[in-house]
Amino acid sequence: MKSAPKPASWAYAEDFVAESEAAAEARAASGPLGVTPIGRGGASTLTFLASVLHAKAVVEIGTGSGVSGLALFAGMAPDGILTSVDIEADHQRVARKAFLSVGIPTQRFRLIAGAALNVLPRLSDGAYDLVFIDADKVEYPAYVEQGVRLLRAGGVLAVxxxxxxxxVADPNDEDDEVLAVRDALGMVSDDEQLRPVLLPVGDGLLVAVKL
Structure with a gap:
């Protein structure tokens, strides 16, 4: 049995794909906003997924400072549209600035300020190539339910x-957020219309394709 990679190898893998200047600036801007953006390894994974899918329609739950949005745009089709939802309009103003800084035209993104569980039900069933979740952890199970509904066959859910x-791996940890994340993972694992894989990237990235 092979041993797990050492911390130095994990760090090497996380930083294997160079981060753009715009992404680094958006990451730096996340601190004053009080948000924690997806890690560099996770961001490069999002770019990879969007590229493989030739994604034209993407939903992002949790805009943050724009780090994950930039990663998604980097892999999306040139005419792809990102719909990003965040309860904080201030976050979206920072993300908008990040998107414009790399020449992404305003018609390629819809930034919707509001509670995700109020916004998502208004989006069309089966109309999206990729749904990315990175918002209120307690609401993860509900986000997953909505995400699966929004995906087309062959689309990908990323959490x-x-x-x-x-x-999450500690069965004795019963914090509300941990329990919610664990429940969301269980929902994905048990859903027969999904084929999942849990990637040890950053803080963990659950990916599932809708069959």
């Missing part, structure tokens, strides 16, 4: 913080 700082 960040799936390991929750190594806490």
């Amino acid at each position: 960040d913080n799936a390991l929750r700082s190594d806490r």
Whole structure:
């Protein structure tokens, strides 16, 4: 049995794909906003997924400072549209600036300020290539339910913080956020219309294709 990679190897893998200047600036801007963006390894994974899917329609739950949005745009089709939902309009103003800084025209993104569980039900069933979740952890099960509904066959669900700082794997940890993330993972694992894989990237990235 092979041993797990050492911390130096994990760090090497996380930083294997160079981060753009715009992404680094958006990451730096996340601190004052009080948000934690997806890690560099997770961001490069999002770019990879969007590229493989030739994604034209993407939903992002949790805009943050625009780090994940930039990663998604980097892999999306040139005419692809990102619909990003965040309860904080201030976050979206920062993300908008990040998107414009790399020449993404305003017609390629819809930034919707509001509670995700109020916004998502208004989006069309089966109309999206990729749904990325990185918002209120307690609401992860509900986000997953909505995400699966929104995806087309062959579309991909991606859920960040799936390991929750190594806490999800600890059966004795019954924090509300940990329990919610664990429930969301169970929903994905048990759903026969999904084929999942849990990637040990950053804080854990759960990825599932809709069959």
